[in-house]
Amino acid sequence: MSILHVSYSQLKRTFVSSRLVVFSVLILFIKLQIVDPLIAASDKVVSEALANGNTIDGKISVFQPFICLGNSGAVSLLLPLFLMVVLSGFPSAEEFDLFIHVRFSRVKWVFSEILVIIGTSAVLTFIVGLVSGLLLGKHAGFERKYSETVTHYLYYFRGDTGEYVLELIPANLYNQQKFDTALLHSFFLLVLEFTLLGMIILFFAVINRKFIGILCDFVLIIGGTVMTAADFKAKWLFPMPHTIIWLHYEKILKKPIFPLWGSYLYLAGGIVVFAVLSFVFAKKYRVNTAT
Numbered sequence: 001m002s003i004l005h006v007s008y009s010q011l012k013r014t015f016v017s018s019r020l021v022v023f024s025v026l027i028l029f030i031k032l033q034i035v036d037p038l039i040a041a042s043d044k045v046v047s048e049a050l051a052n053g054n055t056i057d058g059k060i061s062v063f064q065p066f067i068c069l070g071n072s073g074a075v076s077l078l079l080p081l082f083l084m085v086v087l088s089g090f091p092s093a094e095e096f097d098l099f100i101h102v103r104f105s106r107v108k109w110v111f112s113e114i115l116v117i118i119g120t121s122a123v124l125t126f127i128v129g130l131v132s133g134l135l136l137g138k139h140a141g142f143e144r145k146y147s148e149t150v151t152h153y154l155y156y157f158r159g160d161t162g163e164y165v166l167e168l169i170p171a172n173l174y175n176q177q178k179f180d181t182a183l184l185h186s187f188f189l190l191v192l193e194f195t196l197l198g199m200i201i202l203f204f205a206v207i208n209r210k211f212i213g214i215l216c217d218f219v220l221i222i223g224g225t226v227m228t229a230a231d232f233k234a235k236w237l238f239p240m241p242h243t244i245i246w247l248h249y250e251k252i253l254k255k256p257i258f259p260l261w262g263s264y265l266y267l268a269g270g271i272v273v274f275a276v277l278s279f280v281f282a283k284k285y286r287v288n289t290a291t
Helices: 003-014 018-051 064-071 073-089 095-103 106-134 179-206 210-230 233-237 260-280
Strands: none
Touching (some): 018 064, 018 073, 073 179, 073 210, 106 179, 106 260, 179 210, 179 260
16 A cells, blocks of 8 residues: 555545535635626726726636735635635544554655645645636636736726725736736645645644644634734734735835745745654554544
8 A cells, every 4th residue: 555545545535525515615705705806896997998998808817816815815814714624634533544554654654644735735726726717707818917907997996096806916916926927926825835734733633632733723824814914024924924925025116025935935844844743753643533
């Protein structure tokens, strides 16, 4: 029995879990908080442009809602909470898992669980991004560029600086990051954040204190949200702000507030630390404690 086989088996069970019923709630939230505001703003800009004798393409890139996911404070809070729901039964202690522990060394088991966490994080991020793009319906386009919905909004509605759509892709983002670059950073940073949160749960599960791991994740998510909303410098001590690309830049000047490479180093470093700790304490794990 190989490590990859064990990882695949648990990953498959994760995605047929009843916990994924929560996914429908997440998609509804994304539709209301991301997709619908983008569509409404697009229609508004197109109408105003026509009234001024201009023609604007009202299409929204199918990839743009995903960029918004990583740059919206509300959704950035909900996504890791959703991941915690998915991983709440991880690692499991079904009969299949008991058999694995008979056949596997603890070190091999930890390695297989790390692969499960990485796979779960990547697959969930991809699925959420895919579904958010599909929700655009007839407004969807396939050009890899920021929609004129956002970039022309202030031109036509100068007084509406508090408009919600401007918070989804603010000037800090489209003035500083090309579309393709923002898309890639959004994906990889979210995957790293989810992997780090999963690694924290794994480590505390290994030392038979999984509840503490879930509690730590919850504190990190809520703490990061509060610190980001209050714009304290201490926010960079938490994972969530590192996935919000526009927080790294000023609006106009090509001057970073916090370097993106620093966020990659923070997230990847945390993953490595908790992976090493999980291997070091692997022999302490008791399978009957996984609930």
